[in-house]
Amino acid sequence: MSTFIDQLRQRCHTCGNPVLVGLDPRLESLPPSIRPSAPKPSSESIAAAYNTFCRGVIDVVAPLVPAIKPQAAFFEEIGPAGMAVLAGLIPYAQSKGLLVILDGKRNDIGSTAAAYAAGLLGRNSPWHADALTVSPYLGEDSVQPFVDVAVEREAGIFVLVKTSNPGGAMLQDLTIGVSASNRDADTVKRENLASFAGRPVYERVAAFVNSLAESTRMEQQAGIRSPYGAVGAVVGATWPAQLAELRQQMPATWFLVPGFGAQGGTVADIAAAFDARGEGAVINNSRGILFAYKKSEYAEFGAARWERAVEAATRKMIDQLRTDTTAGRLGQS
Amino acid sequence: MSTFIDQLRQRCHTCGNPVLVGLDPRLESLPPSIRPSAPKPSSESIAAAYNTFCRGVIDVVAPLVPAIKPQAAFFEEIGPAGMAVLAGLIPYAQSKGLLVILDGKRNDIGSTAAAYAAGLLGRNSPWHADALTVSPYLGEDSVQPFVDVAVEREAGIFVLVKTSNPGGAMLQDLTIGVSASNRDADTVKRENLASFAGRPVYERVAAFVNSLAESTRMEQQAGIRSPYGAVGAVVGATWPAQLAELRQQMPATWFLVPGFGAQGGTVADIAAAFDARGEGAVINNSRGILFAYKKSEYAEFGAARWERAVEAATRKMIDQLRTDTTAGRLGQS
Numbered sequence: 001m002s003t004f005i006d007q008l009r010q011r012c013h014t015c016g017n018p019v020l021v022g023l024d025p026r027l028e029s030l031p032p033s034i035r036p037s038a039p040k041p042s043s044e045s046i047a048a049a050y051n052t053f054c055r056g057v058i059d060v061v062a063p064l065v066p067a068i069k070p071q072a073a074f075f076e077e078i079g080p081a082g083m084a085v086l087a088g089l090i091p092y093a094q095s096k097g098l099l100v101i102l103d104g105k106r107n108d109i110g111s112t113a114a115a116y117a118a119g120l121l122g123r124n125s126p127w128h129a130d131a132l133t134v135s136p137y138l139g140e141d142s143v144q145p146f147v148d149v150a151v152e153r154e155a156g157i158f159v160l161v162k163t164s165n166p167g168g169a170m171l172q173d174l175t176i177g178v179s180a181s182n183r184d185a186d187t188v189k190r191e192n193l194a195s196f197a198g199r200p201v202y203e204r205v206a207a208f209v210n211s212l213a214e215s216t217r218m219e220q221q222a223g224i225r226s227p228y229g230a231v232g233a234v235v236g237a238t239w240p241a242q243l244a245e246l247r248q249q250m251p252a253t254w255f256l257v258p259g260f261g262a263q264g265g266t267v268a269d270i271a272a273a274f275d276a277r278g279e280g281a282v283i284n285n286s287r288g289i290l291f292a293y294k295k296s297e298y299a300e301f302g303a304a305r306w307e308r309a310v311e312a313a314t315r316k317m318i319d320q321l322r323t324d325t326t327a328g329r330l331g332q333s
Numbered sequence: 334m335s336t337f338i339d340q341l342r343q344r345c346h347t348c349g350n351p352v353l354v355g356l357d358p359r360l361e362s363l364p365p366s367i368r369p370s371a372p373k374p375s376s377e378s379i380a381a382a383y384n385t386f387c388r389g390v391i392d393v394v395a396p397l398v399p400a401i402k403p404q405a406a407f408f409e410e411i412g413p414a415g416m417a418v419l420a421g422l423i424p425y426a427q428s429k430g431l432l433v434i435l436d437g438k439r440n441d442i443g444s445t446a447a448a449y450a451a452g453l454l455g456r457n458s459p460w461h462a463d464a465l466t467v468s469p470y471l472g473e474d475s476v477q478p479f480v481d482v483a484v485e486r487e488a489g490i491f492v493l494v495k496t497s498n499p500g501g502a503m504l505q506d507l508t509i510g511v512s513a514s515n516r517d518a519d520t521v522k523r524e525n526l527a528s529f530a531g532r533p534v535y536e537r538v539a540a541f542v543n544s545l546a547e548s549t550r551m552e553q554q555a556g557i558r559s560p561y562g563a564v565g566a567v568v569g570a571t572w573p574a575q576l577a578e579l580r581q582q583m584p585a586t587w588f589l590v591p592g593f594g595a596q597g598g599t600v601a602d603i604a605a606a607f608d609a610r611g612e613g614a615v616i617n618n619s620r621g622i623l624f625a626y627k628k629s630e631y632a633e634f635g636a637a638r639w640e641r642a643v644e645a646a647t648r649k650m651i652d653q654l655r656t657d658t659t660a661g662r663l664g665q666s
Contacts, residue, residue: 024445026448043459071441071445071448073439073441073445073446073448073449073452074445074448076448076449076452076453076460077448077449077451077452077453078452078459079420079452079458079459079460080413080416080417080419080420080459081459083413083416083417084413084416084417086413087412087413103441105439105440105441105468105471106406106438107438107468108404108406108436108438109496109497109498109501109591110498110500112357112404112406112407113406115359115404115406115407115409115410116406116409116410118410119406119409119410119411119412120409120410125412126376126411126412126413126414127409127412135438135440135468135470135471136470136504137468137469137470137493137496137501137504137505138438138468138493138496138498138500138501139496139498139499139500139501139502139503139504139505140500140503141498141499141500142496142498142500142501143500144500160470160471163442163470163471163472163475164442165442165443165471165472165474165475166472166474167443167471167472167473167474167475167476167477168442168470168471168472168475169472170472170473170537170541171469171470171472171534171537171538172470172472174507174509174510174529174534174537175509175510175511176507176508176509176510177507177508177509177510177511177530177531178510178511196507197510198510201504201507201534204503204504204507205504208503258442
């Protein structure tokens, strides 16, 4: 029995890198040859353009990287036609050998969370993503249905812990008080929570996520369990000190690290996301790869050969991570 | 200029009640006459059944209640065909005079949040819901794009504050510490946050949401501003003491109250959600209305006349709220 994270580890070793390409199609940034020419294009024509563009990106990156991360918002934005394109892109990417992490940040209370989990990840899911990002505000019983489905189908989830945006601090960085218990907490809970006094809220979420990860580590060979469980965490590249601390606090948890590139995260910032084996994280880049054709450093290709710019930007990121992080050890064991 | 909440207030007065009917279609609970007969029905046949069922519910409740709340999870669960049905149900309900609050609990970082906001609520949105539920874990800059679109299009949002499920306490009920500041907070922020010491995390979110509500109160007549702003809050019926406290702490914020009925919230529990005018909240009921035909008290109608059970359950809830809460004052001014 393996988990999604075990498959992701394997893919990282096979590819020799931990690059996650974010699929964030945006109408205004599409290469002119693909962008609909009408001043007010229909949803259907935008959806068709997204489909062409994303399949082009998938074709280029499938031999290079372990996984892609379609952002649900950009497909939902253009209506049902966009969702139909998304549903087609997931199996297309999987047929090319890519793992697909759907970035939906979904969640709800128990029975509704179960509908999202079964619907997006389950065995008979019409979307059938390999993994899904999940928001933790609704607490333990809202995350559990995703864990159940993930374990059952060898899929995965990534729970938001410390997000890359500045405003995330509002709630995530609140300091937990000395009597860090809820009014209805039983004694055991109160004792456990006391250890969080003086620490930020996201560390409470981190401990919860790591306990889920720890309990979903699967036996790989007789007596040897995988170092990482089926439940991962989203930890932004833009908070390098916190990223390093969380790597220590969450030894069983694979990280999905957004915020590299366009949002300002550097190679130095994300180096701490990896363990000594060069494992433990995938690093996302969306705009920096998708729309590389717009950058002066790839001007040689021109907008007409935008796929070559995607390839060059992907290869550049792979080289950066290989050279300047422990991820350079991937594929050598 | 008005907001979605102003329209909702008006509809509550016109209908004389604050009942919100949740559209949570579930295959196994559909009336037998609508449920697909195949042992493994296709997505398309389930979607068609959901469409028939939900339009039947809308036809029954449109003359009775101010608004409906489709739950995105149940449509997304069955794939793109389900999303296409959802996109058709929203304008259908609006054409019958209902306001439509899409329950998606969406959110993401800034530019992606903007895609959700424009896509689900915006002027040219292919979904064009009247309001949307939004999750706050990603903080201020993740909520603002929804507020911007809501104000621009006279739409609304409801931010999760205190959810109805037991597990919500894990994060929402954490006590904020004395040094309730994030590491990077400036002095002003630190002083403001000090006032939250000893209080639960959800009260910090409540204060944020109420400040957004306060700043989006629109002038109704010359010099007279609406008592409620465009930004509402989700506060569960299952925590009556906290609901009463939040009503005091959030005077500019309209509440969407889930958890009534199937989740255990009673009329006594939700009475505190209303202000002295009988305004300030809509009370959601999903399963208790949709699948009333299964209850013994509506056995007289039988499964074949399930719409009559929907109507009877809706009227019963309206009567309960009129008799036992200040909502009885709606429509009398």
